[in-house]
Amino acid sequence: MGIINSGFLTVSTFLQQHIYHVPEYQRGYSWTEDQLEDYWIDLMQLAEDDGLGSHFLGQIVVHFERDTEKWFIIDGQQRTSTSIIILDAIRDILDHLHEVEHLEDAKIEADDLTSKYIGRVTPKRNDERLILGETDKEFFKKIVQRRGIIHSENIKVKRLSNSEELILKASKYFHKKLNELVNEEKDPDAKYNKIISVMNLILDQFKVMYVETDDINEAFIIFETLNARGKELETSDLLKNHVFRSSSDRIENIKEKWSRMIENLDNADPTKFIRHYWNGKYKFVREKDLYKNIRKEIDTPQKVEELIDTLVDLSELYFALNNPKSINYYQSPSLNERMTELQNLGAKSYYPILLGLENKHYSEEDIDQVLAALECLIVRNFVVSSKVANKYEIEFAKIARQINNDDYVTSQSIVEAVRDLIISDEEFKENFKYFTTKKTPVIRYLLRKIHNSFNYETRIINDNGRIHIEHIMPKKPREWKVSEDVHKDYLWRLGNLTLLGEEYNRSATNKTFDLKKEVYKKSQIKMTKQLENYDTWKVKDIEKRQMEFADISVGIWAK
Known part of the structure; x- marks a missing residue:
């Protein structure tokens, strides 16, 4: 049907109107202290300047799935999760004021936070207002949604995933900031008034742009459009969401393969990997146009699966290209050594060619011959003669496309295509x-x-x-x-x-x-x-x- 609800909402209205789920394919909690500090500074500016009136927290894009009658956050899970983390820290302070200072109103406000915004979570009850993906769900319930102060020193940080550790750090950050703020006051009533004023700022003066649709495709389009010009979202995140959106009933299989690709890449940039492969298979694009071109070309579940299958197959090689000293990808010592030497020279523009050779299952001997020619070109043209690599990036992508299209009969013809780009002996010597x-x-x-x-x-x-x-x-x-x-x-x-x-x-x-x-x-x-x-x-x-x-x-x- 399309958009069924939209507009600017207070955090209070947004959090109360539905129970929200984070889709399994979304990344885990990822805000670091930089983003937490921005949230806190915005909050303090609002507290100190009555003229501001309100603060725009960001956009929230929600997909209402009619079959299950569930609301899924497509965009905005980080700011939503963070808002609940700080509300939990406020709840802990209110509980403390009730238990130590016997302020009955503090208990009433803490109860309201629990029922309206955070959810009732006990060892026997799971009535969360926000349900994260499997990666973070149980830890978020334990640290944030379950009522009561968690003693972080009892948590074994080494056993936590990266996102779980970030949740813990966010909780500790806001507990520290809020306690410092409240402890500026000596009188219990003044402490109570200060924490309530902070709570009301978040609930009533932090606002979100809320868009809800019952069409998953439209939800992703809105999400992508809102983030297209922002720095918050990586191109690889846009690509991932497009791939998942286009997977139809193959979504679970595609999600598993995408995760395997990311795991294989380890510290290698997935956007650069996908672009290096793409340029060796399709029309050459700059990184800023990669998402647009993939979205246009990969538009059916079958095309999605074919793309992901190839990327998974090539992801280990791409990791090896970026880390040749830590892994011997090939059996040939000569080939592995050549990859290391090319990394020493800072060469990357040739990657599409090697990915094409691997994709078309050339022998290690053939690949070594092609890399030898590329090594010669890189030394003569780039290292010694300072030729601009951008021009050759396009030429290398062209050779890679011809490899993927089976335009070359033998590896020797690929070697000759590379040699045609090498400068003359006279120019090199000079x-x-x-x-x-x-x-x-x-x-x-x-x-x-x-x-x-x-x-x-x-x-x-x-x-x-x-x-x-x-x-x-x-x-x-x-x-x-x-x-x-x-x-x-x-x-x-x-x-x-x-x-x-x-x-x-x-x-x-x-x-x-x-x-x-x-x-x-x-x-x-x-x-x-x-x-x-x-x-x-x-x-x-x-x-x-x-x-x-x-x-x-x-x-x-x-x-």
Whole structure:
């Protein structure tokens, strides 16, 4: 039918008119101290300024499910839950005033809070006014809705989920703030009047924009429209709600798969993951347009399930791409090492290609060949030549789409498509001659690769604790006769940098070149030991060494 109730309501009217449920697919309680502090500051400003009149708490979008005759909060569960948490803290203070100061009115007000807004919850009764999802429901009942002060020191925080811990922190935050406020007064009646005034501000002067509909699709559209420009909602939350809304009778299966995807991603950003996959499968979009495009394209339960199935399959690889040192996703050591090296270079724009290769079940050998070509491109075009990655992000997405569309006959044809984007040897060498960087992972990577390319007997390991970057002309050239301009221009040139292992001697780092050579002679790293062949270390020596590196590099990262 559509919208059946809407308008601005006081928190009192909103909380009293229905018993509300939070859908299972909604995230758990998520407000941190920043949001709690905003709530409290708004409350205190209202208390101190009679001219304000009221405070807009935010929007509430509710779906009335006619089959079950239940009201589900589609948008606004955080502010609703928080309002009940602070009302419970007020109830505890009123109960204390009744028990200790024998104020009968305090008990009456606490009883009203229980019956009208919080709900009667005892070991044998569950008459909540707000019923959270399974993740938080029991803990919320125990900490907030059940009457009586909970001694938080008896709760084992380590066993709590993230949302349960946030509920506990919110409860403690408001108990602390309210007790500090009330204890400013000495007289019991003054304490009572102060806590009642705060309670009335929340119930009667905090207002919400309330929209209720009996059409779930319309509820989500309203929710998405209201949040489209806000910072509160992540794109991934909008995507999740669209996916669930479009799942029809497959909703339970889709919810389980979405949760599995999020669990697989761990600390990886789900929005970026979905966009990397999407751009390798459909038309290229920026993040701000991702939701709009998915909503337009994924519009049936079958399409939803196909999308989610693919995302679940690829989510473990995406986690590995972002955390290659903590997980060996592939059996091939070479492939896992290459993923680590690409992360050291800060590369991410190639992700759609690897997701496409995995999605189409290319062999590890094929994937390694493609990544080798991508590594070459990233070093030559991005790292050394400072080409803008945005242009290549579009090109990489195009290659990924062709992979997903089976446009390539062999992996070699994909390699050739990547190589077509690589700059020429001449341009690479010219840029390498003047290459400077302060990014230590990049420096280690380049010097290791250069050393390992011509010295197979002693390969340098990728261990920051054992391998150190050494400035030959030092950072503090007190004993060097070098101008400030030369020092600034050449300190971070690759030709002025080398690697030191266990022979690293911090006390020698700022000494003259003759003294530093004594350290270099002991090095097991050939490129460092070769520095003993230099009589001086001036601009011409740095340039000569860097030119030698440039000649070698064309072969290492061969087009």
